[in-house]
Amino acid sequence: MKRDITIVGLIVDERASYAPEVQDVLTKYGVQILSRSGIPTPSKDKGIITLIMESSEQERLEIEQDLQSIGGVQVRTMNFDEPADNFTQCKR
Numbered sequence: 001m002k003r004d005i006t007i008v009g010l011i012v013d014e015r016a017s018y019a020p021e022v023q024d025v026l027t028k029y030g031v032q033i034l035s036r037s038g039i040p041t042p043s044k045d046k047g048i049i050t051l052i053m054e055s056s057e058q059e060r061l062e063i064e065q066d067l068q069s070i071g072g073v074q075v076r077t078m079n080f081d082e083p084a085d086n087f088t089q090c091k092r
Helices: 015-028 057-068
Strands: 004-012 033-040 047-055 073-083
Touching (some): 004 015, 004 057, 015 033, 015 047, 015 057, 057 073
Antiparallel strands (some): 004 047, 004 073, 033 047
């Protein structure tokens, strides 16, 4: 099964209310998540989360749908239609 690199961006409105549901979805797909970063907005009422995933197209669609089903969550994805093996690692 082909697995691509996908960047997922989330904005979580009323983060105190929706964060537990978002966390449940991220835990469900944790095996596909390579990196996760999250910060609150300056007002602390919204959360901004970025994910880097290695997933099949079907897995990507499933996590998008699960996250979009949560009220107050906006989801945007950017897919690199290239297997992770083709990415070059930086060396010092």
